[in-house]
Each structure stands twice: as C-alpha cells, then as structure tokens.
Amino acid sequence: MAQILAPTSQWQMRITKSSTTASPMTAKMWSSLLLKQNKRGPTKSSAKFRVLASKSEGYTINRLEGLLNLDLTPFTDRIIAEYIWIGGSGIDVRSKSRTISKPVEHPSELPKWNYDGSSTGQAPGEDSEVILYPQAIFKDPFRGGNNILVICDAYTPQGEPIPTNKRARAAEIFANQKVIDEVPWYGIEQEYTLLQTDVKWPLGWPVGGYPGPQGPYYCGAGADKSFGRDISDAHYKACLYAGINISGTNGEVMPGQWEYQVGPSVGIEAGDHIWASRYILERITEEAGVVLTLDPKPIEGDWNGAGCHTNYSTKSMREEGGFEVIKKAILNLSLRHTDHISAYGEGNERRLTGKHETASINTFSWGVANRGCSIRVGRETEKQGKGYLEDRRPASNMDPYIVTSLLAETTLLWEPTLEAEALAAQKLALNV
Template identity: 45%
Template sequence: MTKYKLEYIWLDGYTPTPNLRGKTQIKAFDSFPTLEQLPLWGFDGSSTKQAEGSSSDCVLKPVRHFPDPARTNGVLVLCEVMMPDGKTPHPSNKRATILDDEGAWFGFEQEYFFYKNGRPLGFPETGFPAPQGPYYTGVGYSNVGSVARQIVEEHLDLCLAAGINHEGINAEVAKGQWEFQIFGKGSKRAADEMWMARYLMQRLCEKYEIDIEYHCKPLGDTDWNGSGMHANFSTSYMREVGGKEYFEKLMAAFGDAREDHIAVYGPDNHMRLTGKHETASIHTFSWGVADRGASIRVPHSFVNNGYKGYLEDRRPNSMGDPYQIASQILKTISTVPTEVSAAA
C-alpha cells in the first residue's frame, strides 16, 4: 500500500468571482486511485462563505482527478461542493447545473498579470515602464524580466504532467502580462481544466512570492491593456454542417442574448469593454471577419470553409467563471434551429 497525498480543490462562495481553495488528506491505496475510490470529505463552509457558523458543514464530492507532479504520490482532486447530505449541489456549485455537450469544444485564452509589491512585475516603484509595443510575444530581459518566463515554463510543464490540455503560452501586450491557453471537448471538461490550470499557477507562484492578478483592468482607465479570457467555441453542427444561413441566425441569437452573456462574462467588464484596445463596447454586439475589435471574431478559415468551424467570443474577461461562460454560449446556440440550409 502506498500513501497518497490527496489535494481536494474546490470553488468557494465568494461573489462575483469564486476563489480556489484546497486542503490535503492522506489515504493509502494499492496504486494510483480511481475517481470512484476517492471519498467524500467535509469542510467548514462558514469560513468560505458557503454556510452559517451555526450549521457549517459542507461536503466535497470528487468529480475529476489528476496526478500532482509537484508532489511525490500526489493527486489533484477537483471537487464540487455539496450540501451536508452529500447529494444536493450547494447553491455556489455552478458546475453541477451548467449545460454540457461533449460535441461542444472550447478553447479558453487566459490572460493575467504577475503582481509583486502591489504593481505588475517589471513596473518601476513609481510611474510606468516604456509604453506597450515590445512586450507582446517579447524576448529579452528588458521586455519580460528574469523570472516570468521561468514561471510560465514551469507552469506549462506542471499542466502537461498532470494531463491538463494546456495548448500554449505567450507574453501579452502589457508589461508583466501573460497568457496561457486551455482546450477541452465538452464544457465541463474544458472548464475543469482551466480551473485546475489556474490553481497550479497560483500555487506555483507562492514560492516566487508573486501573485496572479486576474482583474480585467488592474491598471484602471489608462492606455495599458486589460485582461480577457477569449472563448473559442464550436459544436459538432458548426464544424460539420454550418453554412451562412445558420451562421447569420446564430449571430442574431448572440446579439439578442447580449445582456445574458455580459452578466456571466466576468465582473467589471465595463472597465475593459470600452471599444478601445481591440474590444467591442459592452453596450453593443458585433461580429467581424478577423476583427479583433468585434464581440465575436470570425476567422478567415471559418468563412473560407463554407461558414464551418469555430468562432471566438472576445468578451469574456480574465476573472470569468469558465463553467458559466461555456454554459451561456451553449444556451444561446441551443436556441438556433439546425434544420436550416447549409448552403454558403
């Protein structure tokens, strides 16, 4: 029997954006445990805004698990929060109620800032560094510093070793700003892996004494970029049938549901979706071919392939909950009939 370190990870009850939480228990197994072997585990919900002190019990239900490459015999256990009966989803448990479709593919582009001593990594103690321009996909100490690339490379290795479908990294437009991409088939799977990638990044940064700043516009009303979490999406029908008529109906549905999308695309998005810095206004909906300033960017490949493939919703922000983002996208798609002609 081997003793495994089981790190139970969940989302707390803070709003509008939940925080990641984690605690460890040790269990002995003959080999790496299956999901079914992982027990329910209680926690004090009064400390995470998920219960009152007079009745504080909440329950963690394992739903996904991954090897933990940072620990010997470690297991990362992603959990849903349940009520004390262990069966009823807690009101904060968004994962349990979202729409899911294994034929729906999602690719999330997580932007974020490294922060140290209350300012982006690489910023001087007062004022600002040189203007934006050389930092995006930049190379060299003056552009990316001495530690950021070390962190993102280590994070990439951790994600891949854990079996998370991490698809790429790059330095972003602002000093101290970076991005990683996560892809998954099915809204739950994609969102699960985004939350786990966030967890691994935040835990990794502890040893560097650096924080991750997810706020979508941490530098306020300045010419410095904000952070998004662009959502690339497709369904089986979009990839295999598509067509111009269907696409136009789909865009009309997204326009009609604009407020529903904005409501779950992350807090403070009005600070980011200003119509500047390659964003569409929060008050409008638009689409455009290769247009980074549109609400939904349509790749040339989509049009050239007979209006088939994937689309990119550029409105979700870096603080958004990928469970709710993916679910809302699927809700809107579900309102569009698929019996229309596929002719371009």
C-alpha cells in the same frame, strides 16, 4: 523579481536577503568543499557539510528540499490527494490534503469530504458543514509520484448544490442529449497579470512608475520586455505533467501580463481543466513570491485589460455548411447579450470599453478577423465555410463552468421568437 523556477537539486544554494556581495557558487568552490569533506573521511551525518556550505558568502541550504522531494512510491501504496474547490468569491481556489489508501484512477473511487463553509463565505457559522464531491483527477506536479489533485464541487449535507457551485448546473446542460450530440469544443485563452508582492504593481514595472508604452512586449523577448517567463514556463510544464490539455502560452500586450490556452476540450472538461490550471498557477506564483491577479483591468489607462477569450464550435459548425450554423449561433448570442455580459466576470465594464482590442460592453457586434468585436470569426473559417467562433467578451476572472455552459445553452437549447430573430438578423446584417 521572480525567482527562477527550475528542478531543484538536493544541495540547491540560495542567496539570502542580507547578502550584498555574494557571488555564484562555482563548480570549483563545490569541488573544494567536497574535497575537504573527503579528506576528513566519512561523516556520521550531513551536518558538517551543511556548516561548511553555509559559511560560503551569503548562501544557505534549503534543508526541506530533501523531504519535499521524497518519492513515497517504494515505501507505501498510500497517496496524497489535494482536494480543490472554489471559494465564496467565485474566483478564489481553496484546497486541503488527505491520505488515500492506494492510487486511484477515477473520481468515484475517492471519498466525499467536508469543510468549514463559514470560513470561505459559503455557509453560516451555526450550520457550516459543506460537502466536497470529487469530480476530476489530475497528477500532482508538486508532490509527484502517484499523488493527485482533485477538482471538487460543493454541496449541502442534504445533497443540494450550494449557490456558488456553478459546476452542477453546467453538468446538467452538458448532459442534455442535444448538447452531447453536437460535441461542443472549447479553446479558452486565460490571460493573467503578475504583481510584485509588497507593492501590488506589475512585475517588471518600476515601483510607482510606468514602463514604456505597449508595443514591444507582446510575444517579446529580452530583459526589458519579458517579465515572468520563468513562471509561465514552469506553469506550462506543470500543466502538461498534470494532464491538463494546455495547448500554448505567450507574453501579452501589457508588460507583466501573460496568457495560456487550454483546449480543445469537450463539454464540462473545459471548466475542470481551467480551474486545475488556475490552481497550479496560484501555487507556482506562491512559491516564486509573486502575486497572481485575474482582475480584468489591473492597471487603468492606456493599457490592455485581461480577458478569457473563449473559442467555441459544435459538430455542425465544423462540418460542411458550418458557417451558416455559426451565423445562426451569433444571432442567438446577440439576443442574449445582456445575459452573457452579466455572467462573464466581475469588473468587466472596466475592460470592455471599445478600446484596447475590445468591443463596448453595451453593444453586440461580430466580424471576420476583427478583434474589436464581441464575436470574432477567423479568416480561415470564412474561407473554409466551417469552423468556430471566438467570444471575446469573457473577463479573465470569469467562471469557465458558466461561460462554456451558457454558450452551449444559448446556441443549442435556447430558441428565440420569430419576431426577435428577424429583428436581430436585420441589425446584424447592418453591423457586418
């Protein structure tokens, strides 16, 4: 069961694992303890109070809270910067901290830093130094104050992007003037699943068993329908604090599964914000004692998988006549379906089966308001004749730098042959 995440007070009480008869620390009990302390006169330290409090049934005091919540701002200009990067698997986030002499406003003010790439699967042991380049800054919701989170990408000492650095290639595409002129917007729906720590089984599910079938859990409320709301809400607020462009959250179809949305974001910012939000979610689940998984199909059988649907539009799509531009983009996407699928996340074949609100991984399709298609166009877009498309193929563990830049490349920079375009147009006409 996840611990409820809430702002902690200096004297927060927690139940120990050995307690079986503990009762909540009531206001009356607190008053009694404080009264006893006051009658004895001022104490030289807080030790006596801690002893008194720890004698109440099954409760201990987290003695680190005071230090963890220290506000350094009145005492020093120095701040803590948490450098965050993507590890060798392409989905794991790594981080380490360093002291910066004063608050900063732009990544260019931060120094480059190195790490041991041989320990993250990104460099050989005999030449293990990898260099971090700061790229985006967010406020740190864990340390508060002027402290920051820093999204970085990774390079060799010679300045070449390492193979797992997908941000560098995405930045090149988004720096293309044709792409810049079209101001690509992204809204990314990140689904994820919460697992119990020891058994790696979804949160709220009976160990070794299954809950009732899907139906009541999507956007549901109640102890028998919603599992992990405290984590979702804590993550929501932490992202807003950090400056991440999070736009909403909801419980998903499979119990123990949640979704949050980031956007609309422009260009490379979409990837930076998703990776920062994933890091924050990892940290919150760490503190709550729950395991986060971005596996696209964490439970086999009649259960929904986890995707990362990517809503996309360009300036031309958002203007009058944009629906025809959207259709042309869909045509291009149909011709590069294999390229996109291969880049849309590991294990996606277990999710894209044609069931559970997905299209088959082997067949490209599109439709209006159809969640069983590769590309969905909303009713409002059809009605207004302009708007956006939703690519429903990306898996929950996709790399947002790859997906966002590939969408821009395919729809704005790539040109099919006339023969291929004509054939694809015929197929899509039959599909609709």
